[in-house]
Amino acid sequence: MTMTAMTMKMMRQTNSIAAWGLLGFFAVSLLTFSVDAGAHGERAQLASMRMRTLHWFDISVSPTRAKVGDTIVMTGKFIPSELWPEQLPSITDTVFLNIGTPGPKFIRVYSEVNGVPMIRSTAFEQSKVYEFKIVVRARIPGRYHIHPLLNVKDAGTLVGKGTWVEIEPSATAAAFTNEVTTLTGDTVDLESVGLKAVVGWHLVWIAMGVAFLVYWLTKPELFIPRYMRVRNLGPEQANAVITKRDFLVGGFFFTATMVLILGGYLWAEHRYPVTIPLQTGKVKVEGAPIPKGPLSVAVENANYELAGRSLTMRMNLTNHGDQPLSIKEFITANIRFLNGPVSGARVMEGEELVAGDSLHPSVSVIAPGQSIDVVLRAEDSLWETQRMTGLIYDPDSRFAGLLFYEDARGGRYYQEVGGPILPKFF
Amino acid sequence: MANIALPASKITDPAGYYDLSVLDNPSARRYYRRFDGILIVVLFSFLALGISIHYALTAGDWDYWIDWRDRRWWPLITPMSLMMFIAAFVYPIWKAFRLPIIATAVTTLLCLVSWVSRYFNFGQFTDFPMTFTFPSTYIGLGILLDCTLLLTRSLTASAFAGPFLFGALIWPINWPLFAAYKVPVEYSGTLVSLSDLMGYQYIRTTTPEYLRIIEESTLRTFGGSVTPLTAVFSAFVAVVTYSLFLLLGTAIYNLAGRYVRRIV
Numbered sequence: 159m160t161m162t163a164m165t166m167k168m169m170r171q172t173n174s175i176a177a178w179g180l181l182g183f184f185a186v187s188l189l190t191f192s193v194d195a196g197a198h199g200e201r202a203q204l205a206s207m208r209m210r211t212l213h214w215f216d217i218s219v220s221p222t223r224a225k226v227g228d229t230i231v232m233t234g235k236f237i238p239s240e241l242w243p244e245q246l247p248s249i250t251d252t253v254f255l256n257i258g259t260p261g262p263k264f265i266r267v268y269s270e271v272n273g274v275p276m277i278r279s280t281a282f283e284q285s286k287v288y289e290f291k292i293v294v295r296a297r298i299p300g301r302y303h304i305h306p307l308l309n310v311k312d313a314g315t316l317v318g319k320g321t322w323v324e325i326e327p328s329a330t331a332a333a334f335t336n337e338v339t340t341l342t343g344d345t346v347d348l349e350s351v352g353l354k355a356v357v358g359w360h361l362v363w364i365a366m367g368v369a370f371l372v373y374w375l376t377k378p379e380l381f382i383p384r385y386m387r388v389r390n391l392g393p394e395q396a397n398a399v400i401t402k403r404d405f406l407v408g409g410f411f412f413t414a415t416m417v418l419i420l421g422g423y424l425w426a427e428h429r430y431p432v433t434i435p436l437q438t439g440k441v442k443v444e445g446a447p448i449p450k451g452p453l454s455v456a457v458e459n460a461n462y463e464l465a466g467r468s469l470t471m472r473m474n475l476t477n478h479g480d481q482p483l484s485i486k487e488f489i490t491a492n493i494r495f496l497n498g499p500v501s502g503a504r505v506m507e508g509e510e511l512v513a514g515d516s517l518h519p520s521v522s523v524i525a526p527g528q529s530i531d532v533v534l535r536a537e538d539s540l541w542e543t544q545r546m547t548g549l550i551y552d553p554d555s556r557f558a559g560l561l562f563y564e565d566a567r568g569g570r571y572y573q574e575v576g577g578p579i580l581p582k583f584f
Numbered sequence: 585m586a587n588i589a590l591p592a593s594k595i596t597d598p599a600g601y602y603d604l605s606v607l608d609n610p611s612a613r614r615y616y617r618r619f620d621g622i623l624i625v626v627l628f629s630f631l632a633l634g635i636s637i638h639y640a641l642t643a644g645d646w647d648y649w650i651d652w653r654d655r656r657w658w659p660l661i662t663p664m665s666l667m668m669f670i671a672a673f674v675y676p677i678w679k680a681f682r683l684p685i686i687a688t689a690v691t692t693l694l695c696l697v698s699w700v701s702r703y704f705n706f707g708q709f710t711d712f713p714m715t716f717t718f719p720s721t722y723i724g725l726g727i728l729l730d731c732t733l734l735l736t737r738s739l740t741a742s743a744f745a746g747p748f749l750f751g752a753l754i755w756p757i758n759w760p761l762f763a764a765y766k767v768p769v770e771y772s773g774t775l776v777s778l779s780d781l782m783g784y785q786y787i788r789t790t791t792p793e794y795l796r797i798i799e800e801s802t803l804r805t806f807g808g809s810v811t812p813l814t815a816v817f818s819a820f821v822a823v824v825t826y827s828l829f830l831l832l833g834t835a836i837y838n839l840a841g842r843y844v845r846r847i848v
């Protein structure tokens with residue numbers, strides 16, 4: 159039975175004021191509710207923000223089915239956009255690599271970017287490639303949509319592509335434990351460490367507080383009679399309502415409290431002789447340069463067609479290499495627009511937001527040495543369902559994305575493309 | 585309240601047996617007891633509601649997570665937040681009833697509400713372990729504050745001694761709760777405390793590591809004596825905050841009193 163139901167039942171039975179008080183008490187406690195859970199706002203962000211902040215790609219989550227206590231690894235890459243919006247605080251200041259989950263359904267046991275552990279905050283450069291890895295251990299059974307994400311200081315949460323994972327109870331159904339060995343040589347379970355002392359001391363203090371209040375509130379004369387006495391005595395004499403016994407009780411509580419505080423402090427110092435202050439600081443990580451492919455791209459302009467749900471980009475492409483290059487894919491706002499069917503592309507298990515046969519270049523293969531104007535159309539209903547159509551209402555109408563192409567030997571290259579965008583309303 | 589209706593023949597009762605303004609009148613006493621009971625429930629519900637909203641708004645995250653409660657800012661923010669609320673109620677309750685109970689009542693109620701909130705909202709609903717989100721304790725500090733008022737019987741004297749003890753002892757009283765979480769551990773080649781590690785492991789999507797304010801101040805230059813220096817500083821801050829809000833409580837009480845007198 160829930161607490162509210164219990165209270166309601168109590169109220170029906172006794173119709174007492176106390177039950178109403180209790181109900182109010184629970185209502186109050188709900189107000190301090192944490193909003194950490196739930197929404198990761200993947201579609202709520204401005205379309206331009208999703209297109210021009212981070213280009214996430216090659217995101218993989220494995221396995222997507224696991225038991226409590228099992229390890230799940232998420233890997234992928236991202237490139238902070240060259241066209242990072244001016245209105246948004248920069249990624250070059252302070253960033254934290256995080257995961258979007260509805261609460262701690264997992265514990266994060268390890269995370270790194272370009273090989274550097276990401277236990278702390280860091281900063282990234284624009285137009286560099288960062289390869290990340292996040293290792294989590296399943297803690298609570300359920301089905302969750304998990305995302306890699308970056309918290310960018312003052313800019314908020316920038317979410318990468320989500321993947322559904324299914325966590326089943328562990329075979330032994332044993333409680334989840336999270337053991338760690340401290341530098342003092344003790345092995346503790348973070349799910350329960352120190353909690354006995356916390357509860358014990360809270361009970362001691364609650365008993366002290368309640369005892370002190372009970373002493374006063376059970377006086378035969380409390381509010382009105384006391385008020386009348388105070389008024390009759392006048393401001394000079396009013397302190398006479400405090401009796402000698404009150405004074406002694408006050409002295410006792412004062413002394414007992416001081417003794418308890420001192421005793422508790424000495425107990426803790428004795429029990430935990432080695433402690434350190436909270437640790438913080440930033441780590442440095444080098445970004446890798448975007449691998450330079452043999453294609454140079456000059457974007458002329460782009461149109462967004464509201465009715466056709468398509469982005470049409472006009473660009474000049476020059477192949478400086480000795481092999482033909484074929485345009486494979488365009489990624490923006492976590493959506494993959496493929497030139498060809500899904501079956502022909504590298505698609506991860508459980509991957510979402512992949513639109514097959516949605517990228518239509520006027521010329522698919524650029525011959526060696528060729529320089530040519532290409533019209534590239536990315537068309538799919540995902541523009542609509544991912545609420546990308548709002549991009550025409552942005553204060554700074556520009557787009558950005560990653561263009562992927564391959565040479566005949568299977569070499570895969572990508573680079574950022576972007577530029578001004580003009581909406582077409584009809 | 586039927587039992588306090590006065591029979592016509594007794595209205596001129598010379599002993600004042602039925603006169604409600606006479607304190608040794610048994611029927612009046614019964615009536616007052618009942619009224620006291622209602623008033624306790626009303627006052628305590630109001631204080632519980634008020635302090636939980638006030639505390640969530642002013643201290644908030646600082647007290648939700650063990651990896652936010654540093655030696656430098658947490659002992660400053662929390663007494664400031666609590667002093668504001670407590671001081672505003674101390675004056676009226678002392679002036680009208682000479683009851684030194686507000687600080688104890690507020691800290692005890694906050695403790696109970698916090699446990700309910702942490703257990704249900706953070707524990708049952710959001711799955712955080714209680715080791716990471718347990719509330720701090722302030723009840724002993726509330727008792728000290730009330731007792732200084734009781735023992736000095738002076739609002740002025742207690743406005744120095746009470747909040748001073750409140751601010752100075754906020755770290756020591758919580759140390760037996762916190763110490764276990766400040767034990768060092770090596771993780772991914774980095775030195776962290778168990779609190780920091782929990783902050784890293786138990787994922788908070790919208791509360792990144794950098795939002796914490798850890799020991800940011802010039803007091804760091806005083807070397808290892810951060811704790812005692814913070815104690816003195818937070819005691820001072822508590823005294824100032826308490827005094828300001830005591831004055832505010834006084835002003836409101838006097839203003840309200842003038843209105844009540846005009847109406848009655």
Ligand SMILES: [Cu+2]
Nearest residue numbers: 198200303320
């Ligand atoms: Cu999601």
